[in-house]
Amino acid sequence: MSKRLFVKGNEAVAMGAIAAGCRYYFGYPITPQSDIPEYMSRELPRLGGVFIQAESEIASINMLLGASASGARGMTSSSSPGISLKQEGLSYMAGSELPGLIVNICRSGPGLGGIDASQGDYFQSVKGGGHGGYHLIVLAPHSVQEMYDLTILGFDLSDRYRVPAMLLGDSVIGQMKEALVPHPYVAPELPAKDWAVTGKGGRSDQKIVKSLFLGDGELEAHNWRLHDKYRLLKENEVRYEGVELDDAELTVTAFGSAARIAKTAIAMARREGLKVGLLRPITLFPFPEKAFAAATARCKRVLCIELNAGQMVEDVRLSVTRDADVYFYGRPPGAGSLPTPEELLEQIRKHYKD
């Protein structure tokens, strides 16, 4: 049986990546995620892996592109401004159908902003971010255990679909310490990386990794193929947590650290006799559209809570039944701007009947 450890969220990401067999890490320091490169720089060399502190986030995502095109399991991590710099590379990786894990331990923006917890990068993460119309697989952990588990899942999903995966956390989840049981990794059956460049090695065909498609109709066909994969992800890979939804009169929804606070507020509301449940998306892309439709077939009220001024709420509105009411409560980041459970309880009371 695995031991229970007491570790930081960021360390759990690094541990999960190593457990999943990731041996290539490329990154550039930025708070609040630097524990990840620090951990990797310590551990990877003794495992025969490669750690490179790149000259920029742009270089590090492109090193990942090269390593991934070579058939390796690799990752990069950063925080919001650094993730903005990676968008060019992400678009190229998406276009070249390259797997890889990108960790975003968000901080507040726009611009240099601050280092406190934020969910201001939701749009950037789930709507493409870079140019050209693509999606990443986006996973949103809300505990240290999930930082570990979803890191592993991110690698596996990314390899299976050849779609880059993003782990979207924030400074609260990244910096807090709690119990982690590091389950040993059981590698699922994954398609062979027979598309990777290795040098021809006697092969008669050439391996080409590219995103340029100039032939008549070639690019449209390529785009339809990508979008077909996004459809498959929506059908097969949606993950969410439902808490006390069966008798709920109000469905609260939140992801990541906001969901942690919401859980406390919901427990308080239940003690008051209010029938409140939680629908917590774990995959932000693919978004749990059907789960929202099902939840609102019975309960017509949804309260969406986010650490921003309203982003996921748009996807919630698109997913609920036509006659459902969607309310929003959010706090864009600023020092000390995390909502308290009492603050959320007040919102729950307000929208429970109103």
Next chain:
Amino acid sequence: MEKVFGHPVSLKNVQTHFCPGCQHGTIHRLVAEAIDHFGVQQRTIGVASVGCSVFLYGYFDIDVVEAPHGRAPAVATGVKRVHQDRIVFTYQGDGDLAAIGTSEIIHAANRGEKMTVIFVNNTTYGMTGGQMAPTTLPGQKTVTSPYGRDVGIDGYPIRMAELLSVLEGTAYVARVAVNSPKNLLQAGKVIRRAFEYQVENRGFSFVEVLSACPTNWGMNPLKANERVESEMIPYFHLGTFKDIAG
């Protein structure tokens, strides 16, 4: 009878898309000859950049990864770190390497990545229609320096070979031209030597090749070749700027 001349094995026998008189094709051939010379076609991986040379995979019969504009040295770093026993090279234009990708080239060179970089300097952005490049010569007219490059406004042409040669991480840095039979022969030797550095796992090698872009210079191929001699070589001196083997 001994065969002394033939089509390189690493180069596909297809027609290229390059303009008449463009020297990308010639440089492709020299690179392919070097790969053949060392018999490493089966373990070579090319990294294509953005620019007129983007179709590297269409002409070389080797595995190829395409990099975003300027990022080829970073992509090649990832490839080489995974495949340490393969021969990895980038092929980049002057807009690609000396403008948008300056950071990537300087740092890959400085890390001493064991790769070979072929840098094609034609003093302009070919593919996008002849705009000013970081290598555009003083007074040279381009579509974005219609009055001629004014160094007071636009700065000076960058001599990348000299710049990189001062970095500890570089092992071999040279500049060649392909505008005359003599220069062409020398270019072939230098490119081969750059690959030899990698075959022997000695470090980062870099060859800047002065090249003509007749289309965007508004010249016929012969005139363009003359311009390489009379205008480019006097500014971008040919020679070896660093060779750690001496």
